[in-house]
Amino acid sequence: MNEPAKKEQLVPDESQPQEQTLSKEKTLAEQAPPSYECRSCGYTYVPSKGDNQGNVAAGTLFTELSNDWRCPVCGVRKTQFINIGAQDAPSGFAENLDYGLGINRLTPSQKNILIFGALGLGFIFFLSLYGLN
Numbered sequence: 115m116n117e118p119a120k121k122e123q124l125v126p127d128e129s130q131p132q133e134q135t136l137s138k139e140k141t142l143a144e145q146a147p148p149s150y151e152c153r154s155c156g157y158t159y160v161p162s163k164g165d166n167q168g169n170v171a172a173g174t175l176f177t178e179l180s181n182d183w184r185c186p187v188c189g190v191r192k193t194q195f196i197n198i199g200a201q202d203a204p205s206g207f208a209e210n211l212d213y214g215l216g217i218n219r220l221t222p223s224q225k226n227i228l229i230f231g232a233l234g235l236g237f238i239f240f241l242s243l244y245g246l247n
């Protein structure tokens with residue numbers, strides 16, 4: 115007989131604006147300036163690196179680039195780029211950085227190198243067992 119009351123509790127409380135609760139819970143990668151990828155050639159604009167060929171200083175956001183800026187590889191316009199999120203920031207939350215023996219501080223690409231490097235070393239180790247007589 116309590117079914118209707120339970121269902122009412124499951125409905126999300128819409129009195130609080132959702133944007134405010136979300137902004138407090140942003141990961142480091144969501145707070146960092148996003149990189150943009152060229153849909154035509156795959157070139158990635160990373161704000162921390164800038165663009166040497168186009169005389170764009172490091173630290174310039176993609177949204178701050180002038181509208182006549184072109185892809186340094188294939189020459190398409192800014193509108194052909196898509197937001198792929200921050201590539202050079204840890205993916206977790208700031209309060210979790212000190213856990214995980216320092217691995218939480220690594221960026222996703224650094225974690226990939228760690229994981230697949232360890233797998234490769236393990237594979238080489240097992241192959242080396244053939245050297246035993």
Ligand code: FE
Binds near residue numbers: 154156187
């Ligand atoms: Fe391009």
